Amino acid sequence: MKNIDSSRVTIKDIAKALNVSISTVSRVLSNHPAISEATRKLVNDKVKEMGFSIDPIASSFRSKKTKSIGVVCPRIDIDFHSKVISGIEEYAYQQGYQITIFQSQDNYQKEKEIVQMIESTLAAGLIICPGLETRKYDHLKKIKKANIPLVVYDRSTDGLKTNKVMINDLEASFKATEHLIKAGCKSIAHISGDQEVSIFKARLLGYKKALEQYNLEIREELIKEAKHLSHQEGLNLAQELIQGKTSFDGIVCANDYTAAAAIQTLKKVRRIPEDLKIIGFSNYPISTMIEPQLSTIDDSAYHMGKVAAKLLIQQIEDRDLDLLDYQEVLIKTELIVRESSSH
C-alpha cells in the first residue's frame, strides 16, 4: 500500500516483504555464490511477484560501472557504417550491453567533444571510426589513460596503439586485381579513392602489388583518383579513361558506385565482360542491379561490427588483465564474381 504511487519497487521493499536484509537481496540479484538455494528461490520468486527490476542508474552510480557502449562514426546513414553498427548492436545486446550512438560528421572538433563526453559519462567502452579530418589522437589517448576500453574500426590510426578492426584492404584489392589478371586482363586501370585516407591508399597499393607480382606494367595514366568515389566522378573518370591514349582491358574500382558508373559509360563502347572486365568494392545493393551484374569485394561490414563489439566486451570484462596489450584484427573479405568480370 505504500508504494502505490512511488511506482518503483526497490530491493528494500523486497527485503522487507521477506524479512531478510537488503544485502541478501542484492546478492541474489548479482548471483553472488554465497547464497543458499532456499533464499535464492525465495527472493527470486518475490522479485517476480512484486514486478521488481533493478534500477540500473542506481546500480551504475554505486558500482561505477555501466552497460553502455559509446559508438562514434562519421555518419550513420552511410551504408557501411549502418551495417557495422547493426553488427555491434546485435552482439552487444546479446551480451547485455546497450549502445549509444554519435555522429562526428567527419568533423574533428565535434569528434573530440563527443569523445570527451563519453569519457565523462562512465561509458563501459568506446568503439570509434575516426573522421576523415582526424590526424591527432590525443582524445583517444585520453580514453585509454582513463582506462576505458577502446576499439577503432575501419580507419587506421598511425601512432595510436589500440585495438583495431579493419578490412584487409590491401589484400582485398590485391585479390580483386589478381582476379582480373587471371581472367585474362593485361592492362588494368584503377579508379582510386581519396589518397589522404589510409584504406584507399591500401587499395591502390594492393592493385599495384598485384600488377607487380604478375609482371604487368604500372601506368600512372591508368590510375584516376575519385575524391568522393561518387557515381558522377565515376562517370567523368571513365570518360577520361576512354579518351586517354593508353588502352586497357580491365578496371579495378575502389567502390561500387564508381564501378557502376564505369560499366554504364563503357558498355556503350566496349563489350563487358568480353573486351573489358570491371570489378568494384563493397558489394552495395547496386552491384546486383546493374547490367552486367558487378563483380565486387564484400567488405563484411556487419561482421566487422560484431568483431569490434566482441573485442571491446572482452576487454571490458577482463579489465584486470593485461591492459597494455592490444590487437589488430584484419577482417577477411570475400571476392564475389559476377558477370562484369567473368570469362
Place this chain on the structure above:
Amino acid sequence: MKNIDSSRVTIKDIAKALNVSISTVSRVLSNHPAISEATRKLVNDKVKEMGFSIDPIASSFRSKKTKSIGVVCPRIDIDFHSKVISGIEEYAYQQGYQITIFQSQDNYQKEKEIVQMIESTLAAGLIICPGLETRKYDHLKKIKKANIPLVVYDRSTDGLKTNKVMINDLEASFKATEHLIKAGCKSIAHISGDQEVSIFKARLLGYKKALEQYNLEIREELIKEAKHLSHQEGLNLAQELIQGKTSFDGIVCANDYTAAAAIQTLKKVRRIPEDLKIIGFSNYPISTMIEPQLSTIDDSAYHMGKVAAKLLIQQIEDRDLDLLDYQEVLIKTELIVRESSSH
C-alpha cells in the same frame, strides 16, 4: 593532492576550494536564478580551473531524469531507418540528448523485451518504429502509463493514441500516379508492397485514388504485390506484366528497387520514357545510377527523424503540460522527376 588518483573532481572539491557550500556549486551548475553574479563567476572559473564536469550518472540518479533517448527500429542497416536515426541523432545531440539504439529485427517478443528494458532504464523518452509482426501495443501503452514520452514513426499503430510521425504515403503515391497521368499515361500498373503493412496499403490506395479521380479504370491484373519489394521480385513481376494481356503505358512502383528492376526488364522491349513511364518510391541511390534515371518520391527520412526527435524532446521538456494530448505529423514528400517519366 588528495584527488591525485581518484581522478574525478566532484562538486565537493570545488566547494572546498572556494569555501562555499556544495549547494551553491550545484546551483551554479544548474543555473539556479538565486545566485549572485560574483559567486557564479567564482564557481565557474574554479570549475574550469579544476577541470570539473558533472557526473551525469549521479545527477540522473538523484534527479530521476536522464538525457538519454531510446530508439527502437527493426534494423539499423536499412537505408530508410539509418537516415531517420541520423536525423534523430543530429537533433538530439544539438539539444544535449544522447540516443541509445536497439534493433527489434521485426520480432515482436524482442521488441517487447527492449521496450520494457527502456522503461526500467529511466529513459527520457522513446522513439520507435514498431516491427512488422507487431499487432498489439500493450508494451507501448505501458510506456505511456509510466509517463515516458513516446513518438512512433513510419508505421501506423491502430488503436494507440500517441505522437506519430509519418510519411503521407497516400498523398505521395497519389502524386506519383498523378504525375504519370499528367505525363500522358492512360493505363498504369502498380507494383505494390506487402498489403499487410499500412504504409504499402496507403501507397496502393493513393494509386487507386489518382486513377479514380482522373477517370481511369482500375484493373486488378495490373496490380502486382511484391512482398519484400526486392529487386528480384521486381524482375519477376515486370515479366508478368509483359506477359499479361492488358497493355499499360506507366508503372508506379512502391519502391526504387522494384522500379529499377522494371526499367531493366522493360527497356529491352519498350522505349522508356517515350512508350512507358516508370516512377519509384524512396529516392534510393540507385535511382540516379540507372538509365534512364528514375523518377521517384523522396521520402524525407532524415527530416522525419529530426521531426520525431523534436516532438519527443518537446514533450520531455514540457512534461508538466497536457500529457493526454498527442499529435500526428505527416511529413511531406517530394516528387522528383527524372528521365524515366519525362515527356
Place this chain on the structure above:
DNA sequence: CTGTTAGCGCTTTCAT
C-alpha cells in the same frame, strides 16, 4: 550463509 553499515555525487527542501 546472512546482516549491518557506510557511503557513491548529486539535488533539493528547509532553514537562515
Place this chain on the structure above:
DNA sequence: ATGAAAGCGCTAACAG
C-alpha cells in the same frame, strides 16, 4: 543569496 542536511537505490566491505 547561501548553507546544512537528508537521502535517492544500490554495492561492498566488514562482521558475525
